[in-house]
Amino acid sequence: QSALTQPRSVSGSPGQSVAISCSGTSSDVGRYNYVSWYQQHPGKAPKLMIYDVTKRPSGVPDRFSGSKSGNTASLTISGLQAEDEADYYCCSYAGRDIYVFFGGGTKLTVL
Amino acid sequence: DVQLVESGGGSVQPGGSLRLSCAASGFTFNSYWMHWVRQVPGKGLVWVSRINTDGSIIEYADSVKGRFTISRDDAKNTLYLHMSSLRADDTAVYYCARGLFGDPVGFDNWGQGTLVTVSS
Numbered sequence: 001q002s003a004l005t006q007p008r009s010v011s012g013s014p015g016q017s018v019a020i021s022c023s024g025t026s027s028d029v030g031r032y033n034y035v036s037w038y039q040q041h042p043g044k045a046p047k048l049m050i051y052d053v054t055k056r057p058s059g060v061p062d063r064f065s066g067s068k069s070g071n072t073a074s075l076t077i078s079g080l081q082a083e084d085e086a087d088y089y090c091c092s093y094a095g096r097d098i099y100v101f102f103g104g105g106t107k108l109t110v111l
Numbered sequence: 112d113v114q115l116v117e118s119g120g121g122s123v124q125p126g127g128s129l130r131l132s133c134a135a136s137g138f139t140f141n142s143y144w145m146h147w148v149r150q151v152p153g154k155g156l157v158w159v160s161r162i163n164t165d166g167s168i169i170e171y172a173d174s175v176k177g178r179f180t181i182s183r184d185d186a187k188n189t190l191y192l193h194m195s196s197l198r199a200d201d202t203a204v205y206y207c208a209r210g211l212f213g214d215p216v217g218f219d220n221w222g223q224g225t226l227v228t229v230s231s
Contacts (some may be wrong), residue, residue: 036216051217072205089156099170100158
């Protein structure tokens with residue numbers, strides 16, 4: 001089974017924007033509009049931030065947005081705030097035989 | 112409020128068995144797909160298994176297929192994961208998660224996790 005590729009770390013200053021990429025293949029990210037993003041603070045459970053590539057659950061600030069181009073999905077966080085510092089994971093559907101993949105995670109540091 | 116509370120984790124020897132439970136409240140449990148996701152401490156998330164609303168569709172990651180069994184008891188609003196032939200690489204925090212309607216990778220509520228340690 002393959003995994004989705006994310007940068008190990010990204011950083012930005014408060015108020016700036018950062019983008020986290022999630023690289024898959026034509027069998028997962030590129031084929032299905034089922035990409036989700038999760039935020040995880042240390043010692044806490046993951047929290048859903050984006051689903052269906054671009055949709056935000058109720059309560060998630062609109063500073064968080066998702067997109068996809070070809071086999072790569074992206075999470076963009078604008079107007080960075082200190083509380084955005086966390087690990088972020090992408091997740092994609094990969095069809096009936098493989099089902100669900102997570103990316104390796106990206107540590108976001110707010111400088 | 113939606114609540115998912117896992118229990119049943121602990122230490123077990125290689126080759127042993129363990130049953131995890133996930134007690135759900137605050138929503139109509141029998142209307143939702145449910146999932147198990149695990150995470151080795153300090154590492155990334157790994158999807159483990161899912162079950163549909165009536166238990167007729169069950170799927171597993173290759174790494175646990177044939178060793179783990181997911182089930183649900185809607186009368187008790189509880190999700191289970193029976194784990195057997197446990198290996199050291201099954202050591203992880205196990206989370207249960209509620210699935211979004213019609214979305215195979217949208218997990219909108221998570222429990223706090225329960226730690227399973229497989230070691231001799």
